[in-house]
Amino acid sequence: MATLLELKGVSMAFGGLTCVDALDMHVDEGEIVSVIGPNGAGKTTLFNLVTGVYEPTAGDIVFAGESIKGLTPHKITQRGIARTFQTLRLFLNMSVRENVMAAAYGHTKAGVFRSMLRTPGMRREEREIRALAEKRLAFFGERLMGYRWDQPAYSLSYANRRRLEIARATATNPRLLLLDEPAAGMNPKETQEITELISQLREEGGYTILVIEHDMHVVEGISDRVVALDHGVKIAEGTFEQVATSPRVVEAYLGTGAMERK
Amino acid sequence: MSEAQGPRIGEDEWVARSGENIERHRLLRLADRVPGWARLLLFVAAVAAIPLITDDGYINVVVFDTLIFCLLAIGLNVVVGWGGLLDLGYIAFFGVGAYTYAILSSEQFGLHVSSFAVLAISVVVGALLGLLVGLPSWRLSGDYLAIVTLFVYQIFISLATNGNDLFGFDLTGGVNGIANLDPFDLFGRELVVAKQGIFNSNYVYLALGIFVVVFVALYLVNHSRIGRAWRALREDELAAELMGMPTDWLKLLAFAFGAAVAALTGSLFASLKVGVFPETFSLTLLITVYAMLILGGVGSQTGAVLGAVVVYVFLEALRDPDVSGWVFYVTILLALLLVVRPRWMVAGVLAATVAFGFVVHAIAGAIDETWTTSAGPDADSVTRFLDAWVVIPATPGDARAIAYIGLIALVLFCTTVKGVWRWLALVPTLYLAAFVWENIMSADPDVTRFVLLGALLVSVMVIRPSGILGERRVEIV
Numbered sequence A: 001m002a003t004l005l006e007l008k009g010v011s012m013a014f015g016g017l018t019c020v021d022a023l024d025m026h027v028d029e030g031e032i033v034s035v036i037g038p039n040g041a042g043k044t045t046l047f048n049l050v051t052g053v054y055e056p057t058a059g060d061i062v063f064a065g066e067s068i069k070g071l072t073p074h075k076i077t078q079r080g081i082a083r084t085f086q087t088l089r090l091f092l093n094m095s096v097r098e099n100v101m102a103a104a105y106g107h108t109k110a111g112v113f114r115s116m117l118r119t120p121g122m123r124r125e126e127r128e129i130r131a132l133a134e135k136r137l138a139f140f141g142e143r144l145m146g147y148r149w150d151q152p153a154y155s156l157s158y159a160n161r162r163r164l165e166i167a168r169a170t171a172t173n174p175r176l177l178l179l180d181e182p183a184a185g186m187n188p189k190e191t192q193e194i195t196e197l198i199s200q201l202r203e204e205g206g207y208t209i210l211v212i213e214h215d216m217h218v219v220e221g222i223s224d225r226v227v228a229l230d231h232g233v234k235i236a237e238g239t240f241e242q243v244a245t246s247p248r249v250v251e252a253y254l255g256t257g258a259m260e261r262k
Numbered sequence B: 001m002s003e004a005q006g007p008r009i010g011e012d013e014w015v016a017r018s019g020e021n022i023e024r025h026r027l028l029r030l031a032d033r034v035p036g037w038a039r040l041l042l043f044v045a046a047v048a049a050i051p052l053i054t055d056d057g058y059i060n061v062v063v064f065d066t067l068i069f070c071l072l073a074i075g076l077n078v079v080v081g082w083g084g085l086l087d088l089g090y091i092a093f094f095g096v097g098a099y100t101y102a103i104l105s106s107e108q109f110g111l112h113v114s115s116f117a118v119l120a121i122s123v124v125v126g127a128l129l130g131l132l133v134g135l136p137s138w139r140l141s142g143d144y145l146a147i148v149t150l151f152v153y154q155i156f157i158s159l160a161t162n163g164n165d166l167f168g169f170d171l172t173g174g175v176n177g178i179a180n181l182d183p184f185d186l187f188g189r190e191l192v193v194a195k196q197g198i199f200n201s202n203y204v205y206l207a208l209g210i211f212v213v214v215f216v217a218l219y220l221v222n223h224s225r226i227g228r229a230w231r232a233l234r235e236d237e238l239a240a241e242l243m244g245m246p247t248d249w250l251k252l253l254a255f256a257f258g259a260a261v262a263a264l265t266g267s268l269f270a271s272l273k274v275g276v277f278p279e280t281f282s283l284t285l286l287i288t289v290y291a292m293l294i295l296g297g298v299g300s301q302t303g304a305v306l307g308a309v310v311v312y313v314f315l316e317a318l319r320d321p322d323v324s325g326w327v328f329y330v331t332i333l334l335a336l337l338l339v340v341r342p343r344w345m346v347a348g349v350l351a352a353t354v355a356f357g358f359v360v361h362a363i364a365g366a367i368d369e370t371w372t373t374s375a376g377p378d379a380d381s382v383t384r385f386l387d388a389w390v391v392i393p394a395t396p397g398d399a400r401a402i403a404y405i406g407l408i409a410l411v412l413f414c415t416t417v418k419g420v421w422r423w424l425a426l427v428p429t430l431y432l433a434a435f436v437w438e439n440i441m442s443a444d445p446d447v448t449r450f451v452l453l454g455a456l457l458v459s460v461m462v463i464r465p466s467g468i469l470g471e472r473r474v475e476i477v
Helices: A042-048 A072-077 A096-105 A112-117 A119-140 A147-152 A158-170 A188-205 A215-221 A239-245 A249-252 B014-029 B036-053 B059-080 B090-104 B115-138 B140-166 B204-220 B224-237 B237-240 B245-273 B285-294 B299-317 B322-339 B344-365 B381-389 B399-416 B421-439 B443-464
Strands: A003-014 A016-026 A032-036 A058-063 A082-085 A176-180 A210-214 A227-229 A233-238
Touching: A003 A042, A003 A210, A016 A042, A016 A210, A016 A233, A032 A042, A032 A188, A032 A215, A042 A058, A042 A082, A042 A210, A072 A082, A072 A096, A072 B237, A082 A158, A082 A210, A082 B245, A096 A119, A096 A147, A096 A176, A096 B224, A112 A119, A112 B204, A112 B322, A112 B381, A119 A158, A119 B224, A158 A176, A158 A188, A176 A188, A188 A210, A188 A215, A210 B245, A215 A239, A215 B090, A227 A239, A227 A249, A233 A239, A233 A249, A249 B381, B014 B421, B036 B059, B036 B204, B036 B299, B059 B090, B059 B204, B059 B245, B059 B285, B059 B299, B090 B115, B090 B140, B090 B245, B090 B285, B115 B245, B204 B224, B204 B245, B224 B237, B224 B245, B237 B245, B285 B299, B299 B322, B299 B443, B322 B344, B322 B421, B344 B381, B344 B421, B381 B421, B399 B421
Parallel strands: A032 A210, A032 A227, A082 A176, A176 A210
Antiparallel strands: A003 A016, A003 A058, A227 A233
């Protein structure tokens, strides 16, 4: 499989604090890779680096064969990387459908003058955006259907907001989807649903997925490969079993001596 | 709902009902049930009818100026309402448009460019300046952006005021401005401002035409991917950027749109006026336009128009002391009806205030006859009642200042005490308000109308915090 995303010795330092330290990792086309690690390990910073929120202080990020280092976030999104947020960042006062439609901006074209004149091309594009949004929302079955489309996003429940964030991210037509703790704050049944959904996203949407998750049941259920971070350094990589039994991972989560006492 | 059944999809009550609630809310707002184009048509028909009904020059100028303010408000709405960018330099663009017209259509440089060409030039100049002024928005947001744009406004004022000697070159005519502007020429037909003392109502139709074009154009832009992106930008800039929207460009675009509309409006405004002077573009004007937008509902284009009409007509009506008196007393009455619970207490408070007034009037009259005035026999009943009720000293002197301060103190007292004390305090407060009105405020309409505008804003904001037609917005949930 071809490598879709590759990080080459990527470092990120805020003043004297190094959050990500010479990280090498890669994600292959069609893979689901999980990133785990204790709080403050640098997982979300990793996402921010890949999506261009931060520019790495060292190293290079290559997406689909081209360096994306130093590009603005919207350019990176237009190249095919979309993400969700750990702390939800929906457009709360816009309707559910509009949230998803807005994300189609990057791959649509109608400018100011065509909008003012309502040219046939602009109207067709607008219909396509609407159809795309409805298709993306329909992916979540009845959860985000029908009457909810015209409701403001703030009226949604927490779990539905997480689903809407995923729908919005997929509306940018990405190749790589970054999910930041998709199961956070969900009940066991919803977590189960999300686990199935992530596999479904790959099968039906054809997305390559990089996911940060704390819930080990989810990680076990979805991952082709797991990468463990601690203090910005990759401490383990491999299948879920390999990583879960790695002494360094256990140490990072439970502290030194945890293995001996057991 | 028991766990065994599992969650019943789509039946959680609050969400299911929210649609219903919105619907019920809409029933109360008749405006929402009329389609947008019909509302616009209604507005256009109403405005277009005014010059047909009356050829009173004053009324027609007020209609023209109201349309100018409508344009300013919908332009500001693009930047502030849709883009979410606090732009305090907005009036500078209005000024730039007015000066563009003045420079291109007067003897200042001997230029007499065709008026529609001037409008086009204004739009381009305004949009380019908007792009330039929008640049700080890449790095600044909120209050910081507001301060920087306020400086842009100051730069404009300084340039306009000192523009009679820009390195020895007279661009703006300085404090005296540029006078004797050409009238608007409509494809070679000059719209002479006044024909034999009668206002040329074609100006109203010209302004109305431009208003409709701008309104529809902005509406169409808002209902496109650009408008959606603006709203997304206002909601969450980082999320918008990460969802593929070029936020820096969108901010500039919002600034450019607002500035272009303001500059176009400025040119149109200048075409009717004798001249263009720096002091026209005062901070008061900026605040008035903001007041219109906030009153109508930030983010709502219809609201902006409504706010502009309400505020401007309100301000103009208050120039006449007879009208302003009515507005004052009716406002107080409405405020009482809205605030006082139970409602029957309003009658009690009013009766007590009337009785209190007669007692005070009688005592004051008994002590010194010059403290009260009596209306002539030909005065109407309201005036006679007021003169028999409110103490109006022939030589008020310090009493006015004391009463003003006393009124403020009493109002504050009313807001701090509770229960029966509040009712008791309300009676002298109302009476003192009438005293202050009759002795000070009605005599000085230029100040009073802004005080009353403030009162109107406060009352509307209490009842509808997001403006008359503004959508309720949720910040953090």
